[in-house]
Amino acid sequence: xxxxxxxxxxxxxxxxxxxxxxxxxxxxxxxxxxxxxxxxxxxxxxxxxxxxxxxxxxxxxxxxxxxxxxxxxxxxxxxxxxxxxxxxxxxxxxxxxxxxxxxxxxxxxxxxxxxxxxxxxxxxxxxxxxxxxxxxxxxxxxxxxxxxxxxxxxxxxxxxxxxxxxxxxxxxxxxxxxxxxxxxxxxxxxxxxxxxxxxxxxxxxxxxxxxxxxxxxxxxxxxxxxxxxxxxxxxxxxxxxxxxxxxxxxxxxxxxxxxxxxxxxxxxxxxxxxxxxxxxxxxxxxxxxxxxxxxxxxxxxxxxxxxxxxxxxxxxxxxxxxxxxxxxxxxxxxxxxxxxxxxxxxxxxxxxxxxxxxxxxxxxxxxxxxxxxxxxxxxxxxxxxxxxxxxxxxxxxxxxxxxxxxxxxxxxxxxxx
Amino acid sequence: xxxxxxxxxxxxxxxxxxxxxxxxxxxxxxxxxxxxxxxxxxxxxxxxxxxxxxxxxxxxxxxxxxxxxxxxxxxxxxxxxxxxxxxxxxxxxxxxxxxxxxxxxxxxxxxxxxxxxxxxxxxxxxxxxxxxxxxxxxxxxxxxxxxxxxxxxxxxxxxxxxxxxxxxxxxxxxxxxxxxxxxxxxxxxxxxxxxxxxxxxxxxxxxxxxxxxxxxxxxxxxxxxxxxxxxxxxxxxxxxxxxxxxxxxxxxxxxxxxxxxxxxxxxxxxxxxxxxxxxxxxxxxxxxxxxxxxxxxxxxxxxxxxxxxxxxxxxxxxxxxxxxxxxxxxxxxxxxxxxxxxxxxxxxxxxxxxxxxxxxxxxxxxxxxxxxxxxxxxxxxxxxxxxxxxxxxxxxxxxxxxxxxxxxxxxxxxxxx
Numbered sequence: 044x045x046x047x048x049x050x051x052x053x054x055x056x057x058x059x060x061x062x063x064x065x066x067x068x069x070x071x072x073x074x075x076x077x078x079x080x081x082x083x084x085x086x087x088x089x090x091x092x093x094x095x096x097x098x099x100x101x102x103x104x105x106x107x108x109x110x111x112x113x114x115x116x117x118x119x120x121x122x123x124x125x126x127x128x129x130x131x132x133x134x135x136x137x138x139x140x141x142x143x144x145x146x147x148x149x150x151x152x153x154x155x156x157x158x159x160x161x162x163x164x165x166x167x168x169x170x171x172x173x174x175x176x177x178x179x180x181x182x183x184x185x186x187x188x189x190x191x192x193x194x195x196x197x198x199x200x201x202x203x204x205x206x207x208x209x210x211x212x213x214x215x216x217x218x219x220x221x222x223x224x225x226x227x228x229x230x231x232x233x234x235x236x237x238x239x240x241x242x243x244x245x246x247x248x249x250x251x252x253x254x255x256x257x258x259x260x261x262x263x264x265x266x267x268x269x270x271x272x273x274x275x276x277x278x279x280x281x282x283x284x285x286x287x288x289x290x291x292x293x294x295x296x297x298x299x300x301x302x303x304x305x306x307x308x309x310x311x312x313x314x315x316x317x318x319x320x321x322x323x324x325x326x327x328x329x330x331x332x333x334x335x336x337x338x339x340x341x342x343x344x345x346x347x348x349x350x351x352x353x354x355x356x357x358x359x360x361x362x363x364x365x366x367x368x369x370x371x372x373x374x375x376x377x378x379x380x381x382x383x384x385x386x387x388x389x390x391x392x393x394x395x396x397x398x399x400x401x402x403x404x405x406x407x408x409x410x411x412x413x414x415x416x417x418x419x420x421x422x423x424x425x426x427x428x429x430x431x432x433x434x435x436x437x438x439x440x441x442x443x444x445x446x447x448x449x450x451x452x453x454x455x456x457x458x459x460x
Numbered sequence: 461x462x463x464x465x466x467x468x469x470x471x472x473x474x475x476x477x478x479x480x481x482x483x484x485x486x487x488x489x490x491x492x493x494x495x496x497x498x499x500x501x502x503x504x505x506x507x508x509x510x511x512x513x514x515x516x517x518x519x520x521x522x523x524x525x526x527x528x529x530x531x532x533x534x535x536x537x538x539x540x541x542x543x544x545x546x547x548x549x550x551x552x553x554x555x556x557x558x559x560x561x562x563x564x565x566x567x568x569x570x571x572x573x574x575x576x577x578x579x580x581x582x583x584x585x586x587x588x589x590x591x592x593x594x595x596x597x598x599x600x601x602x603x604x605x606x607x608x609x610x611x612x613x614x615x616x617x618x619x620x621x622x623x624x625x626x627x628x629x630x631x632x633x634x635x636x637x638x639x640x641x642x643x644x645x646x647x648x649x650x651x652x653x654x655x656x657x658x659x660x661x662x663x664x665x666x667x668x669x670x671x672x673x674x675x676x677x678x679x680x681x682x683x684x685x686x687x688x689x690x691x692x693x694x695x696x697x698x699x700x701x702x703x704x705x706x707x708x709x710x711x712x713x714x715x716x717x718x719x720x721x722x723x724x725x726x727x728x729x730x731x732x733x734x735x736x737x738x739x740x741x742x743x744x745x746x747x748x749x750x751x752x753x754x755x756x757x758x759x760x761x762x763x764x765x766x767x768x769x770x771x772x773x774x775x776x777x778x779x780x781x782x783x784x785x786x787x788x789x790x791x792x793x794x795x796x797x798x799x800x801x802x803x804x805x806x807x808x809x810x811x812x813x814x815x816x817x818x819x820x821x822x823x824x825x826x827x828x829x830x831x832x833x834x835x836x837x838x839x840x841x842x843x844x845x846x847x848x849x850x851x852x853x854x855x856x857x858x859x860x861x862x863x864x865x866x867x868x869x870x871x872x873x874x875x876x877x
Contacts, residue, residue, distance in 0.1 A: 056637070057636045057637065059629070088639075114632070115629050116632035116633040116636045117637075118636075120636055121637060122641070123637070204858055207858075208859060208860060209762075211862070212476070212757075213757040213761050215533035215761060215862065216474055216532065216533040216757045216760065216761040217757065218533065218537075219470070219474045219537055219538045220474065220539075220540070222539055223504065223505075223541050224539070230758075316736055319733060319736070335754070338753055339751050339752060339753035340633045341626050341630050341758075344632060345629055347625055347765055348765070350858060427857055430858035430859070432858065433852070433858075440844055440847075441621055441849065442621075442664065442847070443625060443629075445632065
């Protein structure tokens, strides 16, 4: 009987280290050729399985796979595609089983956030019911850091490092200019529901007066008066005010700041982006000259400034996922467990997918200062080790050299989906 | 007679390497203690001279001065403040002379762009007329790369590296997501009048299909129909389209694609927000899902990804400025001269301030492809060596450690300005 194959797919918004997890999966599977046949990667995530677009990773060289560890984004393609429950759309699950059967796939490793862990869990249950048991292991990934049970999510540490470095640097810029020019700088960061990324930017503040002066979290309802008072007080004291705002910052009634639908002084509709929106509000209230930045995808793809700790953990959860599968575990996800001591240590633990699926971990209130505008020492203790270490990509003539895959598809056996 | 002192000031928008020039000035002056007394730095640029706010750099340790080489932004403060001609506002020039006399300042080193070189030139002429000759040396600095005579401007190579790295990374992100989500990514970069920075982003394209697919330059009038056809063709061919747009991109009639309305101290229109504007246009025309980023100050303060070549050149022009002054030169600016051979070499040359002042060097038309949407091989040859090499700052617990200065002011002798 041929050895069972492994199917790996990337899901949802990508990160600068999700390919490090892919590298961990593929390298570990290659070390167990006695028990695992080939690793197939879904072209564009789970959609690749439905469409029978399976990338044969065995055709990629060891050097290319190793280079994945230092390559941002989803090398095999990701997707925003959520499978409903089998009760609602059994056809999708039947199709998955059909593809898995046709290609002798007995391991399904799904690299994503909460939605994806939910899918992996459902596939696991469904495959058991159908008498074609597939071992389903989730691999955690999200810049949002909102997966439960794990101490942190791979992908987060690097975006955290990016935003903290960026606001430190831009803060120095504004400090240079504020005497006669820009006094306000607003940097928008990701995090629709939870303020983890915004909070991490607070690490840049080491002494009083360091940027960022103000952080706006989704967890704290925006109060315009209190905010403007704070802005004015910083400009008075330090000459400028550097602000980090989460894209999810909102009013008490739940409306996003960015969705306020405002118009600028010239009657132009504001074109999205909480940073320009907030900067305009400040301008209207105070008259201060402003600049703003929206890093958007730059923050989550910035492999050049990835956290070495994050890269190691991303690799480790990929490796552990294969090891879990080989150890006969099912419907579980490797997690990061933080040691108790003062010195940061971590190890791989295990969580049941049923307990992970669709639960968002919010930032604790005691990570945010009483006034709601910055982070506490407790938050610093949590965030700080996650951004430690630099894991520099290889540079060729000044630019990072990232992996280029062949992405050869396996021959199809089935009718098109 | 006490040794003459040197006054150094930073001017205009800062860069990630202007402090490397400051480091070059101060370290070189310290090596010539027989001929130069103290180096005073203007607190917030030339305004510091007018207000008699002179930072005594002799009180900063050698280690702090050395750390300036690896610190972004203007450590002494910069300003957007343009001196008019002496005929229009002689009081300012009289005041400068008064301050220089009071503090025995006989060397004036002005680190800035075209406007600043103009000021340095005027001060030089004025001081001669007034019988208190001050040696005036310009030090080139601008991310815009628009200074004439010099092959390139210190500050540009690092922003060039930042934008090329960023669009490469974000391009991989969009490529991962495009099957089921984002198909359009727009990154806005600086460059009010010339497309140097936008052009440098083109270095990220090494093979057909690599991001950026389209670059919009201020030099090429924006034609919406041609642009949209191009966008559609890339989405059809590669699944997505990554666009770099210069903040100065404009229509045939000269109107900017985005015009924030305000004007800065030099009367320049304050730009910002062309990325969301363009992304919306594409959405309206094609319906494609988009993301956009505006790096703004992040791009010019990103010392963590500075070009080693740029850092060396920034230091070298600072050093050369002091050496020029000591060699009895006046009203000149050190420039970067590129060697003729295939292998990139550079040396320091010299330009007269009278020939530098207020002239903007535009990007040659043959740097832009015929269709106006990308860069030519000739442009690549020019840009490529400027981003070579990494000059990594020192990291402490995951964050770059930048210089913190004491900035002790010299005792004032004069009435307030």
